[in-house]
Amino acid sequence: MRGHGFLLAGYVPGRSMVHRAPLWAKFLLVLLCGVGSWLVSDWAVSAAALALLSAVFLASGAGIRRLATAVRPVLPILALVGAFQWWQLGGPTAARIVLNVLVCVVAASIVTATTPVRELLDGAASLARPLERFGADPERFALTIAIMVRSIPFIAGAFADVRDSARARGLERNPRALVLPVFITTVAFARQTGEALAARGLGDADAG
Amino acid sequence: MSIILDRPAVRIDVDGRAEPKTLLDLPALTLAEHRIGVIGANGSGKSTLLRLLNGLVLPTAGRVTVGGLDTGREVRAVRRRVGFVFTDPLSQLVMPTPREDVELSLRRLVRNGAERRARAEAVLDRFGLLGLADQSVYELSGGERQLAALAAVLAVEPEILVLDEPSTLLDLRNRELLRTTLAGLGQQVVLSTHDLEIAADMDRVLVIDAGTVVFDGAAPEAVACYRALCGMPARP
Numbered sequence: 001m002r003g004h005g006f007l008l009a010g011y012v013p014g015r016s017m018v019h020r021a022p023l024w025a026k027f028l029l030v031l032l033c034g035v036g037s038w039l040v041s042d043w044a045v046s047a048a049a050l051a052l053l054s055a056v057f058l059a060s061g062a063g064i065r066r067l068a069t070a071v072r073p074v075l076p077i078l079a080l081v082g083a084f085q086w087w088q089l090g091g092p093t094a095a096r097i098v099l100n101v102l103v104c105v106v107a108a109s110i111v112t113a114t115t116p117v118r119e120l121l122d123g124a125a126s127l128a129r130p131l132e133r134f135g136a137d138p139e140r141f142a143l144t145i146a147i148m149v150r151s152i153p154f155i156a157g158a159f160a161d162v163r164d165s166a167r168a169r170g171l172e173r174n175p176r177a178l179v180l181p182v183f184i185t186t187v188a189f190a191r192q193t194g195e196a197l198a199a200r201g202l203g204d205a206d207a208g
Numbered sequence: 209m210s211i212i213l214d215r216p217a218v219r220i221d222v223d224g225r226a227e228p229k230t231l232l233d234l235p236a237l238t239l240a241e242h243r244i245g246v247i248g249a250n251g252s253g254k255s256t257l258l259r260l261l262n263g264l265v266l267p268t269a270g271r272v273t274v275g276g277l278d279t280g281r282e283v284r285a286v287r288r289r290v291g292f293v294f295t296d297p298l299s300q301l302v303m304p305t306p307r308e309d310v311e312l313s314l315r316r317l318v319r320n321g322a323e324r325r326a327r328a329e330a331v332l333d334r335f336g337l338l339g340l341a342d343q344s345v346y347e348l349s350g351g352e353r354q355l356a357a358l359a360a361v362l363a364v365e366p367e368i369l370v371l372d373e374p375s376t377l378l379d380l381r382n383r384e385l386l387r388t389t390l391a392g393l394g395q396q397v398v399l400s401t402h403d404l405e406i407a408a409d410m411d412r413v414l415v416i417d418a419g420t421v422v423f424d425g426a427a428p429e430a431v432a433c434y435r436a437l438c439g440m441p442a443r444p
Contacts, residue, residue: 013342116308117303117304117305117308122321139315139316143302143312146302146303146312147302149304150302150303150304189299192294192296192299193299193302195264195294196294196299196300196302197302198264198287199262199264199287199291199292199294200287200291200292200300200313200360200361200364201284201287201288201316201364202302202312202313202315202316
């Protein structure tokens with residue numbers, strides 16, 4: 001199984017101000033950027049916000065390459081969206097939309113690059129804690145997110161493996177030869193993960 | 209603590225067959241030795257036997273108890289006592305790094321974050337993994353991954369450790385590392401293996417064939433029985 005090239009959540013260890021900032025402050029930053037992207041109407045403001053956030057990101061010492069890795073996957077889609085909006089609504093609006101999305105991506109990357117997954121889980125668990133009185137289990141909530149983060153790279157890796165073996169058999173043009181094996185691999189992985197979690201007693205309701 | 213198998217059988221219904229298929233049909237067994245091996249051909253029922261021991265598979269007839277606890281009714285208590293290590297550590301390691309995976313094991317046991325961190329470091333240190341604690345599990349070698357899985361399971365201090373073909377994906381060096389690590393454990397160990405040298409380390413070895421025990425006794429005789437079963441000449 002490969003999939004290592006696809007690992008998300010690239011935490012970069014460090015002791016910068018950004019690393020030491022409380023998690024709620026980083027969450028708040030993401031929330032503000034998300035809400036802000038609906039409210040801002042001037043692309044210059046978006047550009048300033050992007051510059052500021054990029055500066056914060058670089059101040060954490062995570063490096064320009066980590067920033068590029070975060071932004072690169074959304075660029076093709078942004079190019080399409082930007083071109084379409086330019087044609088429909090003109091340059092300033094297109095710039096605003098593209099910049100706003102980038103602002104959100106960089107803000108989210110600040111959180112993942114400077115927060116270990118363990119702390120994110122603790123954060124998610126405490127976020128779900130108020131729902132405890134309605135029968136929610138915060139630990140289980142955090143565990144679900146952890147497994148989701150861990151499984152996306154696996155599925156991406158499974159796709160790469162299956163594509164290689166399909167190519168080796170000259171079947172790369174057959175969508176069934178690609179989709180079906182990935183589907184089966186994924187279900188098998190889910191079952192194995194479930195079995196491993198059960199064996200470790202994780203995800204049980206609190207045993208006390 | 210001993211594991212008592214009271215004539216458990218595992219049968220499943222198969223489409224298009226009137227009779228259910230028997231995966232495993234065992235005699236009454238008491239597993240109390242410190243080191244117990246299970247050997248046998250592919251598909252003979254080794255994994256099913258091991259999965260009976262922590263309630264991942266429930267017997268359709270008979271029962272299995274661990275220290276007096278029934279694996280069906282008291283499955284949570286059983287799983288706290290019986291740690292289980294799978295063949296492929298990647299399917300077992302849920303978190304991105306060994307440190308986070310060990311801490312995940314400890315979440316329910318140790319609520320305090322700082323204390324949990326310290327406990328996890330102690331466990332990783334014991335297995336010589338502290339230097340690799342923050343590496344991605346994908347970047348570890350097969351042996352290191354298996355050790356990380358072992359550390360995550362042993363962090364919660366089970367009394368019995370069950371391992372399903374733990375050396376299958378390991379090279380020689382890593383297999384030796386696993387062997388010495390297992391030899392140093394205080395826990396009772398039950399493992400299945402195709403590796404006859406590992407089987408030879410065991411105090412008692414069960415040979416499984418077609419879902420039942422065909423030999424039960426000391427390692428050298430068990431290995432000879434297994435070789436005969438596979439149509440191999442006895443060792444010169």
